[in-house]
Amino acid sequence: xxxxxxIRLLSIVYILFFCKMEAQxxxxxxxxxxxxxxxxxxxxxxxxxxxxxxxxxxxTVTDNSxxxxxxxxxxxxYLLSVSMIGFQQYTSSPFESDKNPIRFDxxxxxxxxxQMDEVDVVARRPxxxxxxxxxxxxxxxxxxxxxxxxxxxxxxxxxxxxxxxxNTLSMSGKTGVRVMVxxxxxxxPIDAVVQMLDGMSAANIEQIELITTPPARYEAEGDxxxxxxxxxxxxxLGTTGMVGGNxxxxxxxxxxxxxxxxxxxxxxxxxxxxxxxYDRTEQNWINERFLHTDGFMGEVSSNSTRRPTIGVQNARAxxxxxxGSKTTAGLLLTGYQRLWNTQDLSDxxxxxxxxxxxxxxxxxxETNRWRNGLVNLSLVHKFDESRTLNVDVDYLYFKNxxxxxxxxxxxEGDSTLLNSENxxxxxxxxxxxxxxxxxxxxxxxxxxxxxxxxxxxxxEFSNKVGVSDLVENIWVENETFTQDADLSEKTAAGxxxxxxxxxxxxxxxxxxxFEYTDRFLSIPETSGLVDLQEGYFFxxxxxxxxxxxxxxxxxxxxxxxxxxxxxDLAPFVYFVDPNxxxxxxxxxxxxxxxxLKLDYTHKQWLVSLQYSYTKNAIAAFQPVLxxxxxxxxxxxxxxxxxxxxxxxxxxxLFFTPWWEMRTNLTGTYQKSKTAHYDENPVLNSFRxxxxxxxxxxxxxxxxxxxxxxxxxxxxxxxxxIRQMGSLNIGVQKRxxxxxxxxxxxxxxxxxxxxxxxxxNLPSENLDSQYIYDNKERNIKLTFSWNFGNSQIKSxxxxxxxxxxxxxxxx
Numbered sequence: 089x090x091x092x093x094x095i096r097l098l099s100i101v102y103i104l105f106f107c108k109m110e111a112q113x114x115x116x117x118x119x120x121x122x123x124x125x126x127x128x129x130x131x132x133x134x135x136x137x138x139x140x141x142x143x144x145x146x147x148t149v150t151d152n153s154x155x156x157x158x159x160x161x162x163x164x165x166y167l168l169s170v171s172m173i174g175f176q177q178y179t180s181s182p183f184e185s186d187k188n189p190i191r192f193d194x195x196x197x198x199x200x201x202x203q204m205d206e207v208d209v210v211a212r213r214p215x216x217x218x219x220x221x222x223x224x225x226x227x228x229x230x231x232x233x234x235x236x237x238x239x240x241x242x243x244x245x246x247x248x249x250x251x252x253x254x255n256t257l258s259m260s261g262k263t264g265v266r267v268m269v270x271x272x273x274x275x276x277p278i279d280a281v282v283q284m285l286d287g288m289s290a291a292n293i294e295q296i297e298l299i300t301t302p303p304a305r306y307e308a309e310g311d312x313x314x315x316x317x318x319x320x321x322x323x324x325l326g327t328t329g330m331v332g333g334n335x336x337x338x339x340x341x342x343x344x345x346x347x348x349x350x351x352x353x354x355x356x357x358x359x360x361x362x363x364x365x366y367d368r369t370e371q372n373w374i375n376e377r378f379l380h381t382d383g384f385m386g387e388v389s390s391n392s393t394r395r396p397t398i399g400v401q402n403a404r405a406x407x408x409x410x411x412g413s414k415t416t417a418g419l420l421l422t423g424y425q426r427l428w429n430t431q432d433l434s435d436x437x438x439x440x441x442x443x444x445x446x447x448x449x450x451x452x453x454e455t456n457r458w459r460n461g462l463v464n465l466s467l468v469h470k471f472d473e474s475r476t477l478n479v480d481v482d483y484l485y486f487k488n489x490x491x492x493x494x495x496x497x498x499x500e501g502d503s504t505l506l507n508s509e510n511x512x513x514x515x516x517x518x519x520x521x522x523x524x525x526x527x528x529x530x531x532x533x534x535x536x537x538x539x540x541x542x543x544x545x546x547x548e549f550s551n552k553v554g555v556s557d558l559v560e561n562i563w564v565e566n567e568t569f570t571q572d573a574d575l576s577e578k579t580a581a582g583x584x585x586x587x588x589x590x591x592x593x594x595x596x597x598x599x600x601x602f603e604y605t606d607r608f609l610s611i612p613e614t615s616g617l618v619d620l621q622e623g624y625f626f627x628x629x630x631x632x633x634x635x636x637x638x639x640x641x642x643x644x645x646x647x648x649x650x651x652x653x654x655x656d657l658a659p660f661v662y663f664v665d666p667n668x669x670x671x672x673x674x675x676x677x678x679x680x681x682x683x684l685k686l687d688y689t690h691k692q693w694l695v696s697l698q699y700s701y702t703k704n705a706i707a708a709f710q711p712v713l714x715x716x717x718x719x720x721x722x723x724x725x726x727x728x729x730x731x732x733x734x735x736x737x738x739x740x741l742f743f744t745p746w747w748e749m750r751t752n753l754t755g756t757y758q759k760s761k762t763a764h765y766d767e768n769p770v771l772n773s774f775r776x777x778x779x780x781x782x783x784x785x786x787x788x789x790x791x792x793x794x795x796x797x798x799x800x801x802x803x804x805x806x807x808x809i810r811q812m813g814s815l816n817i818g819v820q821k822r823x824x825x826x827x828x829x830x831x832x833x834x835x836x837x838x839x840x841x842x843x844x845x846x847x848n849l850p851s852e853n854l855d856s857q858y859i860y861d862n863k864e865r866n867i868k869l870t871f872s873w874n875f876g877n878s879q880i881k882s883x884x885x886x887x888x889x890x891x892x893x894x895x896x897x898x
Contacts, residue, residue: 115185117158119192121150121170128154129197132172138473139167139182160354161185162413165473170195222299222316223694223738227290238293238317239285245296248315249777249802250282256708257282258804259300259312266310269317270404272422272462273307285317294318300698301628301646301685304585304599305527305539308626308649312681319348319361319404327351332872339863340368340395354410361404370395370863375668377713377720377856384442388667388718392434394452399427414471420464428456436666440718447499448666452492460486474531478541482523490515494663510558511566511663520548537587539599542580549575573674575609575618575657585628593634601626603649609657609674617674618657624649624680642687650706652676656724671723679704679726698734705730705760707805711847712764713854720856727805728768730760746785753778762806767851773803789822793833806854810844814864829872836864 117136121129134156136145145166150156168180175197183190225245242257243250249258257265267274267281274281297316299306306314329349336342346363371394379386406420436448467479496509527541555569585599602625609618628646635641657674683700705727713720734756741749755776762768781795798813818833841864846857 115161115163115187115189117161117168117185117190117192119156119168119195121154121156121172121195121197123175123197124199128152129172129175130154132156132170132175132197134158135169135171136161137167137169139165163187164413168192170197172197175199222297225296225298227293227296238290238296239282241290241293241296242285242315243797245298245779248298249799256804257315259298259315265312266314267317268314270319271316272420272464301630301644301683302648303597303630303646304583304601304626304628305541307543307581308601308603308624308647310648310650312650313648328875330872330874332870334868334870336866336868338367338866339370342367342369342866342868356410357408359404359406361402363402365398365400367398367400368395369398372859372861372863374859375856376858377668377711377854379440379715379718380850380853380855381715386438386440386718388436388438388720390434390436390450390668392432392450392452394430394432396428396430398429399425401425414469416468418464418466418468420462420466422460422462424458424460426456426458428454430454438667438718445500449497449499450663450666451495454490454492456488456490458486458488460484476529478527478529480523480525482521484519484521484523486517486519486521488515488517490517492663496666509666512554512556512558512563513569513663514552514554516550516552518550522546535589538584539587540582540584542582544581545577545579547575547577547579549577551575571611573609573611573617573657575607577608578606580604595630595632597628597630599628601628605651622678638691640687640689642685642689644683644685644687646683648681648683650679650681652678652706652724656706656708667719669719669721671721673723673725675726676706676724677704677726679706681705693739694737696736698732698736700732702727702730702732704728704763707760709807710762710764710805711807711854711856713852715853725762725764725805728761728763730758732759733757748783750781750783751778752780756802758803760803760805765849765852769806769849769851771803771806773801773808775800775802791820793818793820804845806849807845807847810846812841812843814838814841824873827874829870831870832868833870834865834867836866839865841865 119134121132121134123129128150130150130152132150132154133147134150135147136158138145146158146161148156148158163184163186165182165184167182169177170179171177176199178195178197180192225241227241239250242248250256257267259265267285295318297318298313299316300313302310302314327350329347331345331347333345334343336344343366344364346361348359348361350357350359352358373392373394374390375392376387376389379388401424403423404420405422406418409417411417431453432451434450434452436450438446438448440446462482462484464480464482466481467477469477471477490513492513492515494509494511494513496511498507498509523543523545525541525543527539529537529539531537551571551573553569553571555566556563557566558564581601581603583599583601585597588596588598590596602623604623605620607618607620608616611617624647626647626649628644630642630644632640632642652673656672656676663669679702681700681702683698685696685698687694687696689695706724707727708724709722710725711720711722712725734754736752736754738750738752741751743749753776755774757772757774759770759772761770777797777799779795779797781793784792786792794815794817796813796815798811800811802809814836815838816833816835817837818831820829820831822829841862843860843862844858845860847854849855
């Protein structure tokens with residue numbers, strides 16, 4: 089899109105957004121609310137509801153004379169609910185609405201017998217909430233999350249492990265994690281997803297859902313489960329939104345800003361979300377490996393400190409149009425850009441014999457830019473109160489440009505310059521995806537709902553890596569590392585699931601999904617390097633039993649799959665030092681996982697047990713040594729299997745009415761076996777983690793939070809990660825009757841969140857260790873302000889773009 093076209097598009101959106109939207113009236117419902125003595129009741133809540141499920145259609149409050157008015161009501165069958173603190177709720181009988189005005193007789197609210205004088209009721213969500221198939225993290229309940237990135241919030245979430253060294257995520261010890269934003273899967277390789285989340289402001293995030301055993305309506309990709317990020321959405325009539333900014337320091341300055349704005353009428357709604365983040369965080373990477381040959385221990389080491397400049401922008405804009413009384417059309421546009429620039433120097437040391445010492449100074453100039461865009465058209469049609477049809481059509485485009493220039497100076501002993509080496513690397517990766525899906529929901533009775541749907545997608549991926557060496561001032565292509573790969577993938581899927589309320593306290597959700605994939609990967613030397621057609625069935629089952637005294641027990645089973653990402657399959661090279669590389673692996677197979685989970689909850693107390701078995705588990709960042717060339721390559725590899733047992737406990741402690749402590753404990757035992765070495769060991773590991781958050785309410789709208797987390801030793805494939813933790817503090821102040829929020833927080837104040845790992849596999853002569861310090865210690869000041877209409881009750885206008893299910897990296 090040219091700059092002129094972009095300016096025109098933004099101008100149109102601006103005009104539409106801020107021009108008043110008129111809605112054609114259908115009918116009007118009016119009435120008056122009084123108390124028993126005949127006095128009018130201003131400020132009473134008046135809600136228009138669907139009689140089938142009490143879903144909110146429209147709402148308002150009574151004026152100073154106790155009069156209410158609901159305009160632009162489409163013909164249909166409704167209930168009217170009126171409520172006010174201190175009075176018993178009034179609910180009308182179901183009634184029919186047509187184009188004629190409806191006038192309710194005077195509605196009298198009876199005084200509640202449980203009324204108490206001068207009672208202040210403060211309701212707030214807990215930090216963690218357990219639902220039938222997911223654990224919900226209420227992000228805005230955490231003070232120390234203010235000014236943070238979404239990735240930093242995930243690092244503090246139950247059962248989530250973020251490996252910044254390999255840019256991977258794990259959930260309950262497994263790495264096959266998918267990420268969704270507002271019911272849309274993020275169509276990026278997992279390393280790019282991690283980078284995106286690191287630049288996404290948590291200020292725009294309402295909740296994070298951790299779905300370890302997703303139901304059948306979600307695609308089966310991701311054996312570990314789904315991380316669903318729910319951004320703030322405003323549904324009030326009129327204009328409403330939030331604006332915020334943050335300023336921080338972490339070895340260098342960090343800046344960020346965010347805005348949400350929504351304008352909604354009865355027919356047309358527009359919304360816009362934008363965030364920007366600037367960061368100059370320092371990164372330090374120390375990598376060492378030892379070579380055991382003929383009684384001599386050689387050594388190769390590197391010490392690299394990088395000071396990149398990182399700029400991230402995220403934008404979402406959408407439109408929803410009510411077409412008649414039963415149909416809603418939606419348009420969603422999203423864009424993302426992450427620009428990473430650095431120019432640094434690393435020191436490398438190699439001793440291959442008792443008399444040979446080689447030092448290398450490697451300067452690196454690197455740019456890494458990710459850009460993507462999404463256009464989604466959706467349609468939601470309600471045939472009646474029981475049947476709904478959703479149609480989605482999507483087009484997605486992604487591009488990654490990653491040029492690098494390496495200059496190496498080789499020094500023997502203390503000062504003898506042997507020679508210099510210049511390496512130029514270019515990497516260009518465009519990705520195109522087209523997706524269409526249809527979902528149908530039919531509520532057959534008050535107890536049983538049937539859901540079914542189909543989906544098809546076409547993905548095209550090109551990965552062009554060029555590596556050249558400077559020889560006598562002429563750039564010569566390096567055929568060993570230069571590669572051009574093209575991949576196409578076609579997927580088709582269908583599912584059927586049922587939700588059954590067997591009794592008042594027993595719910596059952598069962599489903600079956602089938603997915604078929606046709607993948608074809610070619611390089612210039614080999615057409616059909618990967619030529620795979622596969623189809624799998626994925627059953628799922630959820631059972632939840634509610635008991636007395638707010639107790640419940642739940643059971644779930646689901647089969648999942650993790651397919652290799654495009655980047656993992658495609659050949660590429662990244663130079664850590666002259667003897668250490670990162671590379672792709674075209675021989676990867678998909679991983680199939682069966683998972684069981686048992687939950688027990690009592691009020692806000694939660695205990696869960698999990699078991700999973702994964703065949704061909706995919707492990708990132710696994711080392712392979714070429715002894716003849718003294719080169720070590722890190723790549724993604726299949727394990728023979730991985731078996732995991734996990735227990736999670738989450739509970740609050742209320743020491744006083746103003747002091748709450750929330751504790752989350754996780755323990756995982758994992759047994760796995762490698763598959764790519766001559767001798768493949770069986771690896772056993774047990775790890776545990778703890779996260780404790782103390783929230784203290786102070787006078788004058790102040791709150792204080794202190795939190796800490798600890799993670800014991802863990803294992804990723806054959807790599808052992810050492811223990812680490814962090815201590816965080818924060819304070820917040822509400823201003824202007826809660827519309828504004830000022831927060832000051834500090835993370836990792838003891839500077840103990842440092843990644844340290846080692847590998848020791850004597851049969852492969854692998855003995856290495858690394859230290860990766862992403863400089864997590866920081867201090868942040870954050871300000872946010874809510875504006876617009878906050879008094880009018882919300883209208884339930886559903887977005888048409890639900891559960892978009894395509895894959896880029898699978």
